[in-house]
Amino acid sequence: EFLIPLVGNCIKLKRVNVSGCQATDNFLKAASVLTSLISLDISGCRAVSDRGIKYFSDGARHSGLFCELNIAGCKNISNGGIISISQLHKSLRSLNLNDVDRVSGNGLKHIFQECQLEVLKLANLYRVT
Numbered sequence: 001e002f003l004i005p006l007v008g009n010c011i012k013l014k015r016v017n018v019s020g021c022q023a024t025d026n027f028l029k030a031a032s033v034l035t036s037l038i039s040l041d042i043s044g045c046r047a048v049s050d051r052g053i054k055y056f057s058d059g060a061r062h063s064g065l066f067c068e069l070n071i072a073g074c075k076n077i078s079n080g081g082i083i084s085i086s087q088l089h090k091s092l093r094s095l096n097l098n099d100v101d102r103v104s105g106n107g108l109k110h111i112f113q114e115c116q117l118e119v120l121k122l123a124n125l126y127r128v129t
Helices: 003-009 025-031 050-060 079-088 105-114
Strands: 015-017 039-041 068-070 094-096 119-121
Touching: 003 025, 025 050, 050 079, 079 105
Parallel strands: 015 039, 039 068, 068 094, 094 119
Antiparallel strands: none
């Protein structure tokens, strides 16, 4: 994966946008150590799953700086990934879940209970009632 060395060599990155790229769970694991990261856009990255979101959330929650996540159109993320995202509750301010088809109200309740979001995008979540 060509993206993994990118984050390994640029440890002071603040914003990363790999939307539509072939980012995987291993990329998110590598990105989880970026202690200066404040924004990550992985929208449309279909290879990312709940496991990658957990890797990333476990690392990012320790930085306290991370505040913006866009996972719109990530088709392999479900309620398990959303629960992992809720661990970022102390710093997360903006979350885009548009077209994340596998998310339901059960996953979203963790976001609503834990996070103090300023921006939340939920378009086309057909499992949410």
